[in-house]
Structure formats: C-alpha cells, structure tokens
Amino acid sequence: MNSLFGRILIAFVLTFLLMYGTAAAVLFSGYYRSLSVWSAERVASVENAVGEVLETHEPPLPAGPRDEVSPGALGLDERLVGIAVPVFVYDTEGQLIASNRGAGRRRETEGTARAPVYDSEGSLLGYYATVAAQFHQDEANRALLDSLVHASLLGGLAALSVALATAFALSRMLAGPARQVAAGIDSLSNGLEDGLDVPNAVPEIGTTEIARIARATNSLVERLRGERRIRAQWSQDLAHDLRSPVASIRAQLEAVLDGVYRADPERIGSTLRELARVEGLVEDLEELMRLEEPELKVSLSTIDSRQFLDSLSERFNHEVVRKELRLELHSDVPEFTADEDLLYRAASNLLSNAIRHTDHAGTICVQVHAQSNSVCFDVVNSGTPIPDHDLPHLFDRLYRGEYARNSVGSGLGLTIARRIVLLHGGSISIESGAQSGTVENGTRLAGTTVRMTLPQA
Known part of the structure; x- marks a missing residue:
C-alpha cells in the first residue's frame, strides 16, 4: 500500500501487534513466575511433611527381617494425605515406610529419583519420591489461567477494533486534505505545462506539514508565473533588439544593391556595428547557459x-x-x-x-x-x-x-x-x-x- 491511508493503517496495526505482544509477554511472564513460586512452595510443603514423617518414624523391631513386612499393609499417613501429588517415603535403607497413595501405587513414581531428606544437623533421615506438581491440576490455578487467556483474547480483539477504527478515521482525516492538495498540484502542473495561467491556488488545508507543502507549492507557482511574465516581456524586448539591427542591416544592404548607398568604409562599419549588437545578444545567452551547467567548476x-x-x-x-x-x-x-x-x-x-x-x-x-x-x-x-x-x-x-x-x-x-x-x-x-x-x-x-x-x- 503506497497510499497515505494504507500506510497509516498498516502502521497502526503493526503498533497494535507490537504493544499487544509486549503486554502478552509481560502478562504470561508474570504467570510463569507465579508458577515457579507456586511449584517451589509445593516442593517445600512436601519436604516439610516428609521430614515430619521421617523424624517421628521409629525403626522396626529386630524380630524378623524387614522384607517379611508386607508393603501393601502400610496405611496412608495423614500428614501426606493433603498433598495433591503421590508421595512415597523411604528410610535410610530404602524401605518404604509411608505414602499418601498406598504401597501398591509406587509405580506412579517409577523412574523418578529419590530425594534425600536431612535433619537440622545434616544427618540423613531418609528419602522420598514424588512427581512434579502440575500447576494446571489445581482448580483455582486452572480458573486463573482460563481467566487470563479469555481476558487476553477479548482485550486483544477490543483493542484491535479500536486501533482499526482510529487508524481508519485518522487516515481519512489526513488522506482527504492530502488528496485535495495533490489534485490541486496536478491541476496547476497541467495548466503550466499547457501554457495556461491557472487562477486556482492549491488549498492550504490539513495538518501543518500538508498545509506547508501547499503553501510552498503556491509560492513556487507564483514565482513561475512571474518568471513567465518576465520571459514573455524579455522575449518581446529581445525580439525588438534583434529585429532593429537586422532590419537596419537589411535596409543598408538593399540600399547598396539599389545604388542608393555606396559600399564605402563608413557604410560597412555601420553594418558591422549592427551585427556586433546581434552577436552580443547571442554571446550573453550562450554564456548564461554555460554558467548554469551543473558540471561547471571555478578555477581559483x-x-x-x-x-x-x-x-x-x-x-x-x-x-x-x-x-x-x-x-x-x-x-x-x-x-x-x-x-x-x-x-x-x-x-x-x-x-x-x-x-x-x-x-x-x-x-x-x-x-x-x-x-x-x-x-x-x-x-x-x-x-x-x-x-x-x-x-x-x-x-x-x-x-x-x-x-x-x-x-x-x-x-x-x-x-x-x-x-x-x-x-x-x-x-x-x-x-x-x-x-x-x-x-x-x-x-x-x-x-x-x-x-x-x-x-x-
């Protein structure tokens, strides 16, 4: 689009997209920052609960081998039940001692590394295995995310509509005077090319810049009209200055041919002086044309x-x-x-x-x-x-x-x-x-x- 209307419209759309993209980036950057904080808090809560379980855990009696205890017989630990993700707690020897899912569901954490848990003195208490907390699985978080997406889409559509409407109105407001000024310049140009004296000036309307263009055009046109009048007057004067010596030369030569005048030195000298006048006019024209050549350089x-x-x-x-x-x-x-x-x-x-x-x-x-x-x-x-x-x-x-x-x-x-x-x-x-x-x-x-x-x- 080379028109003023099209360029303003494109500029508004690009500006909107840039601003909308920036706002969306800031919004979702905050969202992911909140996600990181939320995840860190969930991990901290899991570690605290696991630490309490391990600190209060009592080692089993040495009455028999540990592997005789059925893991499936372990009950759910109330301190772990409130955690949304599966958590399995192991003692220092790697034996399962508590969970919030039941021992039979340990496969949910298969492939997940066991994280060590230490007490305040740095002694190893045991291990736990869990999966990463999923932000979107939380109902409140899911509602927040849905609200953000809907608000972004609706706000973007509303802002785009306002931007397009504003761009359209502003483009029409700027393009209208610009078209009138352009039409006026075309009219003046056509009139000047055809040798006509165009009476209508370019309308000085629109913004300051457009009005300045129109004003400069009117000033240029007035100068061109003045140049035309000067050129016409000069052409008449030049024709007169050329006609006078040429007519004098012709009259004297015809008089010599008719025998009225003798071709003596005085008569020839008068004819040469008239020729010199013509030669001077031609030389001035040639000199001016030479001096106006852009390639001419002074030799200092x-x-x-x-x-x-x-x-x-x-x-x-x-x-x-x-x-x-x-x-x-x-x-x-x-x-x-x-x-x-x-x-x-x-x-x-x-x-x-x-x-x-x-x-x-x-x-x-x-x-x-x-x-x-x-x-x-x-x-x-x-x-x-x-x-x-x-x-x-x-x-x-x-x-x-x-x-x-x-x-x-x-x-x-x-x-x-x-x-x-x-x-x-x-x-x-x-x-x-x-x-x-x-x-x-x-x-x-x-x-x-x-x-x-x-x-x-």
Missing part, C-alpha cells in the same frame, strides 16, 4: 588587484572617453583569490552597466577592499537612481526594468554576474538612491552601488 587563482583594475580600465577606456566620464580605481588589498576569467566577465558586466547608465561627464568608482574573511568588489556610479520597484528583480533572469527598457543590452548582464558570484560561494547586492552614488568633496551623491562579496580562504 591569485589575482593582482592593481593589474585586474587596470585591465578593466583599458577595456572600457573608449566608452569612458566618449562620454567624458571620470573613472576612479582604488584597491585596499594587493591581491585576492578568485576565478580570474569568470570574475573579469562579472566585473565587465557591472562596469558596462555603470557606464551605460551614468550621465555624460559623470563619475564611476571601482574599488576592491577587504571585509572580514571576504573581499568586496564595488562598482559605484553617479547615474540616475534605479526605481525601488525594480530593485528586487534586477538579478532575475531575463528581467529588464523600465529604466533600462530603451537602453542597449540583453538584460542578462546582472544575471550572469550573480551566477558567477554564486559559483564562488559569495553574494551580490545593489543599493540605489539619493546617497548610494559616488563621493565628491566628502558628500555621497545620488546613484547606484553594486557590490560583489567573494569569500577568501
């Missing part, structure tokens, strides 16, 4: 901070000069550990975004500094602050905020940077507002600060 090495910053400055020098920006580079640590190629890609994405969103003649500051057991890589700009409603989604895959809707780019730069930082076991954050930009004359200006924090061994 020691990086010289100054050389790393100078390399970034050299790469973006043309854009910085074109917009007349002031690029400041600072490092408080001589070196740090990271995957240089991956970190260079992440830092390039951050610096490229900063250049793109910083106003003409603005300021950008790139700083590397230590913090506890980590190294921080800050990219700060004096551009227009990012709207608050966009901040929580900037690192979401395929997300482009309203502020960046008309800017060049795929909307994957921050997503790629975040993935690279996570591969290093670090974190990335963004602050944007009236006092989140660069510092000039001791005053922090409006802008945006992006910080990558990388752990150091």
Whole structure:
C-alpha cells in the first residue's frame, strides 16, 4: 500500500501487534513466575511433611527381617494425605515406610529419583519420591489461567477494533486534505505545462506539514508565473533588439544593391556595428547557459588587484572617453583569490552597466577592499537612481526594468554576474538612491552601488 491511508493503517496495526505482544509477554511472564513460586512452595510443603514423617518414624523391631513386612499393609499417613501429588517415603535403607497413595501405587513414581531428606544437623533421615506438581491440576490455578487467556483474547480483539477504527478515521482525516492538495498540484502542473495561467491556488488545508507543502507549492507557482511574465516581456524586448539591427542591416544592404548607398568604409562599419549588437545578444545567452551547467567548476587563482583594475580600465577606456566620464580605481588589498576569467566577465558586466547608465561627464568608482574573511568588489556610479520597484528583480533572469527598457543590452548582464558570484560561494547586492552614488568633496551623491562579496580562504 503506497497510499497515505494504507500506510497509516498498516502502521497502526503493526503498533497494535507490537504493544499487544509486549503486554502478552509481560502478562504470561508474570504467570510463569507465579508458577515457579507456586511449584517451589509445593516442593517445600512436601519436604516439610516428609521430614515430619521421617523424624517421628521409629525403626522396626529386630524380630524378623524387614522384607517379611508386607508393603501393601502400610496405611496412608495423614500428614501426606493433603498433598495433591503421590508421595512415597523411604528410610535410610530404602524401605518404604509411608505414602499418601498406598504401597501398591509406587509405580506412579517409577523412574523418578529419590530425594534425600536431612535433619537440622545434616544427618540423613531418609528419602522420598514424588512427581512434579502440575500447576494446571489445581482448580483455582486452572480458573486463573482460563481467566487470563479469555481476558487476553477479548482485550486483544477490543483493542484491535479500536486501533482499526482510529487508524481508519485518522487516515481519512489526513488522506482527504492530502488528496485535495495533490489534485490541486496536478491541476496547476497541467495548466503550466499547457501554457495556461491557472487562477486556482492549491488549498492550504490539513495538518501543518500538508498545509506547508501547499503553501510552498503556491509560492513556487507564483514565482513561475512571474518568471513567465518576465520571459514573455524579455522575449518581446529581445525580439525588438534583434529585429532593429537586422532590419537596419537589411535596409543598408538593399540600399547598396539599389545604388542608393555606396559600399564605402563608413557604410560597412555601420553594418558591422549592427551585427556586433546581434552577436552580443547571442554571446550573453550562450554564456548564461554555460554558467548554469551543473558540471561547471571555478578555477581559483591569485589575482593582482592593481593589474585586474587596470585591465578593466583599458577595456572600457573608449566608452569612458566618449562620454567624458571620470573613472576612479582604488584597491585596499594587493591581491585576492578568485576565478580570474569568470570574475573579469562579472566585473565587465557591472562596469558596462555603470557606464551605460551614468550621465555624460559623470563619475564611476571601482574599488576592491577587504571585509572580514571576504573581499568586496564595488562598482559605484553617479547615474540616475534605479526605481525601488525594480530593485528586487534586477538579478532575475531575463528581467529588464523600465529604466533600462530603451537602453542597449540583453538584460542578462546582472544575471550572469550573480551566477558567477554564486559559483564562488559569495553574494551580490545593489543599493540605489539619493546617497548610494559616488563621493565628491566628502558628500555621497545620488546613484547606484553594486557590490560583489567573494569569500577568501
């Protein structure tokens, strides 16, 4: 039984059997302990009676041989009559002197060893032979045993009935909400697979654990719906970004073919720039797919901070000069550990975004500094602050905020940077507002600060 109902039912039955078996074992263990005590008391009573017989026994007169006395002529000893089992008493020479059955019934003890009896000083008084006392032969004991058996059977049946009824009720109580939650999840799954926006949420009912599963499912569904909306918006933006350069390239080539434009270096350069935009979008998509492969591992090495910053400055020098920006580079640590190629890609994405969103003649500051057991890589700009409603989604895959809707780019730069930082076991954050930009004359200006924090061994 793989269902919740069946498993709970089996668990209750097994628990009942275990408890019932334990109770029965304890009960009958006490019964057999009582049997041992009872048997010991019976043996003690037999030995006491036999001892009295032997102590009061007088040896026969020497008038004739003992074997001339007929054993059958021996009478029953009153001190032995009250004993339920046959008892035969012998003197030290092995002659029968008393019994509670008569001498002719000695065969009842044939094959039974004769037990010696001693007085208080350790002298041998004689022997006796008997059979083991049978507990069940006693009427009171037999009644007790019957009562125990009947009580055990009736109690077991009653307890089993209660256990089954309780298990059935509890199983239905748990399985009902679980089935509803499962049906809701199936409905959502089918709707999402078919590309439909399923309005009905999974009912958050049942026990705490089941309700938590439903709540987590609803949260996941909302996230998937958000991802779908972002994906749809990004698809439109990407189609627009691809369509624009492709349309421009096509128009220019058709104009050259029609003789409207000449195929001069300027025209060819414009066409190549449009192709570069398309190539950049494709490269970002390929890079993100590569970074999301589970087999990807970072290759750590020691990086010289100054050389790393100078390399970034050299790469973006043309854009910085074109917009007349002031690029400041600072490092408080001589070196740090990271995957240089991956970190260079992440830092390039951050610096490229900063250049793109910083106003003409603005300021950008790139700083590397230590913090506890980590190294921080800050990219700060004096551009227009990012709207608050966009901040929580900037690192979401395929997300482009309203502020960046008309800017060049795929909307994957921050997503790629975040993935690279996570591969290093670090974190990335963004602050944007009236006092989140660069510092000039001791005053922090409006802008945006992006910080990558990388752990150091």
